[in-house]
Amino acid sequence: MYDRDIFLAEDIRRDGRMGYTSGICARCPSTSPHCRCRDCEGGELLCDTCLVTTHRTLSLHMVEAWNGLSFERLNLKSLGLRVQLGHNVGDTCPKPVSAHDDDFVVIHINGIHEIGLDFCGCTGAAEKFIQILRYGWFPATTHRPRTAATNTALKQFHLLSFESKCSVQEYYQTLTRLTSNTGVETIRDRYRAFLNMVREYRHIKMLKRAGRGHDSSGIAGTKTGECAVLCPACPQPGLNLPDGWEKTSANKRWIYRLFLAIDANFRLKRRALSSEEADPSLGKGWAYFVDQEPYMAHVEQFEDLPQAKSSCSSHSAVNKSRSTDGLSVTGVGSVGCARHDCMRPHSIGDLQKGERYINMDYLFLSSFFHGYPIDLVVSYDIACQWCLNLLERIQKYAKDLQIPEDTFKKFMFLVPKFHLPAHIGRCQTRYSFNFVTKVGRTDGEAPERGWSQINPIALSTSEMGPGSRRDTLDDHFGDWNWKKTTSMGLSLLKRMKTAVQESAEQAFRFHQFDLGLREKMGPAVKTWEKEIELWENDRNCPNPFESRIKRPTQEAVRRELAEEDRQAQENGSAYTLHSAFSARELIATGLELEEQQRRLTLDSPAVGVKATDDQKAKALVRGNGLQRRIQQWIDIQQLYIPSTVTLRQDATLAANKITELWQVPLFLPSGLPVKSACDERLQDIEWRLRTAQAHAALDELRRALRLRSYLYIDKDRFARGQHQNTRSLNLIQRTQVKVNAAAEKYRCSREAISSLSRSYDETGWEKEFPELQKGDIQGLRVDHDKPLKKKQKKDEEESEGHRKVSWIWGALGDGEGVYDDEGLKDDLRIEWCKSRARAKRWQEEVMLLEEEMRRVLMFLDSQCKMWSSRSHFTGNSSNCIQEEGYHAYASRQVSTHTRLRESFEEMWRPVDDLIKNQGNPEASQKSQT
Incomplete structure (x- = not known):
């Protein structure tokens, strides 16, 4: 018999009496044992009396009785079991x-139970709902309670909702099926009551963990944001910063910077159900959501405040408003810490019409309810637009939202690294975390990681009332912050190991690069050094990361050649053999025809066997038009290059078949055999046009790759469902066609330049136009341009801090005499600045992580001291039993934070040696081990 047959047989065996057929009760001499408990171990049969006796303290077990053929569900209440409250168990x-x-x-x-319940009616007995609470149950109401939930069930659902994001309805339906899975039995519906109990339980637990029970002012004295779980690694004045930190010199004070990340999430919608009056929040701005009343007053007051259109890319967050059909909330805006993925207290709010500035301004300013930081870095995906008139808008707001102008000027606004490629070139350097100083390796993408955890509950919260939804989201944000806190030991250690290794490696790479450049162009490097230091101190200075050389375009070269033709005609020296076509026009038109042939090569496979008649007709018309143009051009070409007549005849005979339009040879000067005669003036014209074409092809390739990255970002963030994903993939596929076309255009141009260089005697062109390999065609974010290999780990992705940039984005080689070229000098300056920035950002990251580790330990120490002082709290009651509860909970909190601190401290013990030995790979490896 197979193992599974055994398991199946044993499972069926449990449906019988499993050998308990002696006819005698296992606990007494009774001769009528027919009951057993499904939740007790063993499965022994008992008589009614023994079953009730053994379950006086197990009143919520499921029992069943043997009816002669099988077991059927039984209720302990029907056997006479009653639960007595208000007295010791058994009394x-x-x-x-x-x-x-x-x-x-x-x-x-294990299910939903009907029980026989007795309250204590003695003189001085506690109220009924208090008796239920003291028994370990949670009553649904304080007036004549008829329903309760065990603390065990509420806690189980609480944690399950965090980990699996299941709804109250799903959990309650599971309990219903555990009670009876046939649909035949009638089970009392207590879903609404359970829904309220869950909400109240969450609220009470939040207040308890925030220490409100250990404060003489009680719940009524709760302050703004006081119930939020704080990030232990962020600077928290009075909790984890050393005395006198604000007096530290500006050069050293940057390690106390606060890094904030702003973002909106449009999946957390809410349908137009219920109202604030019918469903208010249980707390007013006590945790993460702002107080709704002043927030909505602000939004209504500045509803008509104009919002300027984006001067960068066409950002939807700036230029478009979200559809509000059937919705009262289109999403939420948030402010969190940018380095540790924690939500900030009193910094989240509902959005009514998309990501408007008036909403995001309020949330940003509300996060400073305890005071403004001395130094602040703000990450926002539309920071380049949002910060432009921010101070001007703030000055119009209420007094409690004002920021001193001197303080505001110290704030730095940047764009998250992942979103940056979707911005124009100027923003990609001015607002980059990679290039500005004293930000370490912060990426600013913390909100995106947080949204991935909260989005699974979007469906259930969209159907809630306004207060229920905010309370639920507050609860989940609190759990997220606590999970980040408990995992901070491992996360900071992992980041430190990476930072130490990369810091040494990037510093070495920059040192080698810098030495090589200083040998050949030392004065220029010194100039670059001064320029980048000036820009780092004042970003209004010229940006050293931006190109200062304008590449010639094909249109510019054509205008230049046309002007030369005009001057040649005036001088009587024009090279014209046809009244309609000059030599310049012949070559320029030939390049256009070649481009159309390439497009046909890419487009023709799309018009396959299954194409419609309309598609085939359009392709045929397009092909016929191109064929006529090629024939007209060939007739004129023969005047300028007579040898093409013989070459074309030989090619036609060799093909021995009808040649497709994209295969018709044009025989431009670059495509002629070496021995074929061709005027040098034609070669010169093509050379100039080809070099411009190659530059234009690279520009097109870079634009297409940026667009593709942006489309991937948009798809990942907003595309939901098959329809939207299909549309997004179609757009990406069309963009991929542009990428392929630009790459092929460049390769063709380079091949032509290579051919012309042999007869035109040009050298050094290989440095300006390197060979384009398949691996070179990559965007600024490699992970969004090609899928990771199955065996490639996530942390092996190449980013700005780690990457070896594809040469198409500016990396060039060197060679004899090449440093005299102004275009190359410009590219080398940019690469030198980037290499220097990479080395410095990793060095800063090591310093920031070291300070954050110190802050975490000091924060946990502060929590221990705070809960130790609370352990002496006695409340307003002289009841010693109540006092003991206060002491016990405070002591448990002290123990929890002490164990966390000791665990982190032990985990981080090798860090000091790791930092000291970062220049010594062998010693560093031993420290990590």
Whole structure:
């Protein structure tokens, strides 16, 4: 018998009496044992009396009775079991009071139970809902309660909702099926009551963990953002910063910078259901969401404040508003810490019409409810537009939202690294985390990682009332922050190991690059050094990361050649053999025809066997038009290059078949055999046009790659469902065609330049136009241009801090005499600045991580001291039992934070040696081990 047959047989065996057929109760001499408990181990049969006796403290177990043929579900209440509240377990009350109509339902992890419940009716007995609480259950109401849930069930759902994002309805339906999975039995519906209990339980737990029970002012004294879980690694004045930190010199104070990240999430919508009056929040700005009343007053007051159109790329967040059909909330805006993925207190709010400045301004300013930081770096995907008139807008807002102008001028606004390629070139250098100083390896993309955890509950929260939804999201944000806190030991250690290794490697790479350049162009490098230092101190200075050389375009070269033709005609020296076509026009038209042939090569496979008649007709018309143009051009070409007549005849005979349009040889000067006669003036014209064409092809390739990256970003963030994903993929595929066309155009231009160089005696062109390999065709973010290999790890992706840039983005080689070229000098300056920036950012990252580790330990120390002081709290009651609870909970919090601190400290013990030995690979490896 196979193993699975054994398991199946044993599972079926449990449906019988499993050998307990002696006819005698396992606990007494009774001869009528027919009951057993499904939740107790062993499965022994008991009589009714013994079953009730053994379950006086197990009243929520599921029991069943043997009817002679099989077991059927039984209720302990029907056997006479009653639960007595208000007394010690096992004691009876002289004046028991039955629950309302003797109809009481308890929700537990194994199902929904109807029980017989008695309250204590003695003089001085606690209120009924308090008796339920003290028994370990959570009542649905304080007035004549009829329903309760066990703390075990509420806690289980609480954690399950964090990890699996299941809804209350899904959990309740699971309990219903655990009770009876046939649909035949009637189970009392307590879903609405359970929904309210879950919400109240979450709220009470949040207040408890925030220490509100250990404060003499109680819940009413809760302050703004006080119930939020703070990020231990971010600078928290009074908690993890050393005394006198604000007086540190500006050159050293940057390690106390606060890094914030702003973003919006349009998946967290809410349908137009319920209202603030019917469903208010249980707290007013106590955790992560801002207080709704002043927030909405601000939005309504500045509803008509004009918002300038984007002067950068066409950002939807700036230029477009979200559809509000059937919605009262289109999403949420948030402010979080940019380095540790934690949500900031009092910094999240609902969006009514998309990502408007008035909403995001309020959330940003609300995050400083405890005061403004001395030094701040803000990451926002539209920072280049949002920050332009921010101070001017702030001056119009309420007094409690004002920022001193001197303080505001110290703020730095940047764009997250992943979003940066979607911006114009100027923004990609001015607002880059990679290039500005004293930001380490911060990427600014923290909100995106946080949204991935919260988005699974978007569907359930979209159907909630406004208050329920905010309370639920607050609860999930709190859990996210706590998980980030408990995992900070490993995460910071991993980042430190990477930073130490990369810091040494990038510093070495820059040192080698810098030495090589200083040998050949030392004065220029010194100039670059001064320029970049000036820009780092004042970003209004000329940006050293931007190109200062304008490449010639094909149109510019054509205008130049046309002007030369005009002057030649005036001087009587024009090279014209046809009244309609000059030599320049012949070559320029030939390049255009060649481009159309390439497009046909790419487009023809799309018009396959299954193409419609309309598609075939359009392709045929297009082909016929091109054929006529090629024939007219060939007739004129024969005047300028007579040898092409014989060459074309030989090519036709060799083909021995009808040649496709894209295969018709044009025999431009670059395509002629070496021995074929061709006027040098034609070669000169093609050389100039080809070099411009190659530059234009690279520009087209870079633009297409940037567009492709942007489309991938847009797809990942907003495309949901098959329809939207299909549309996004179609757009990406069309963009890929542009990428392929630009690459092929460049390769063709380079091949022509190579051919002309042999007869034209040109040298050094290989440095300006390197060979384009398949691996060179990559965007600024490689991970969004090609899928990772199956065995490639996520942390092996190439980014600005790690990458070896494809030469198409500016990396060039060197050679004899090449340093005299102004275009190359410009490219070398940019690459030198980037190499220097990479080395410095990794050095800064090591310093920031070292400071963050110190802050985490100091923060946990502060929490221990705070809870230690709370352990002496006695409340407003002289009840020693209540006092003991205060002491016990505070002591448990002290123990929790102490163990976290000790764990982190032990984990980070090798870090000091790791930093000291970062220049010594062998010693560094031993430290990591």
